[in-house]
Amino acid sequence: MTECAVILAGGQANRMGGGDKGRLMLGDQSLIERVIERITPQVDAVVLNANGDLSRFEDLGLPLVADSIGEFPGPLAGVLAGMDWAAEQGHEWLISVAADTPCFPRDLAVRLAQGDTPVILAATPDPERGRLPQPTFGRWQVSLRHELRASLNDGVRKIRQWTQAQGETLVVFGEDDFFNINTPEDLAWAEQHLK
Incomplete structure (x- = not known):
């Protein structure tokens, strides 16, 4: 396996009132600690993408990369930052996961690898x-990074x-596999269901 993962934590968390959403506590762990715990066994290496003062994440013990495209262009810029880091480390594939989704599948990387295109996205069933x-x-596929950079620019x-x-x-997963926490109500729901 020559793949690594990027945790996307570069968003502005506007619906949560700003700040680092991944630092919110869910039970006895932060969201981002739960994400790290889930993705680390699935890949060879993990990098964290964030913006601003990266030193605030040093306690997590992960390599840290910021967006190379300015003005908060969104998660694609975080994927690009992850791809650039992956290329430097010699990885052919990058798995992306969100810092606000603490319960994604523990076999995410294996199941995404079943796709046979340069980009494979997770999906959930939708009745409509x-x-x-x-x-x-x-x-x-990390080799797409130059095309992605050009598209972002x-x-x-x-x-x-x-x-x-x-x-x-x-690749279709289960209906609730990617419940993400965007609002205080989402966090309260997750706390209830954790019990």
Whole structure:
């Protein structure tokens, strides 16, 4: 296996009132600690993507990378930062996961590897649309980083706009596998269900 993972923690958490959403506590662990615990056994290495003063994450013991494209262009810029780091480390594939989704599948990387395209995204069943993509959870061929950088510099911001152009594959997981915490109500719900 020559793949690593990037944890996307570069968002602004506007619906949560700002700050680092991944630092919110869920039970006795922060969201980001739960994410690290889940993804680490699945890959060879893990890097954290964040913006601002990266030293605030040094206690996690992970390599840290910031977006190379300015003005908070969104998760695609975090994927690019992860790809650049992965290339420096000699990895061919990058798995992306979100810092606010603490209970994603423990076999995420294995199942995404079943796709046969340069970009594979996780999806969940949707009664109306069939499959609902979970675009911050994906498997990305690191060699695409130059194309991704050019697209970001051309103004592309939506993940699916770019992944569909790469001929994405969707791998369907369970209905609740990617419950993410965007609001205080989401966190309260997660705390209830953790018990």
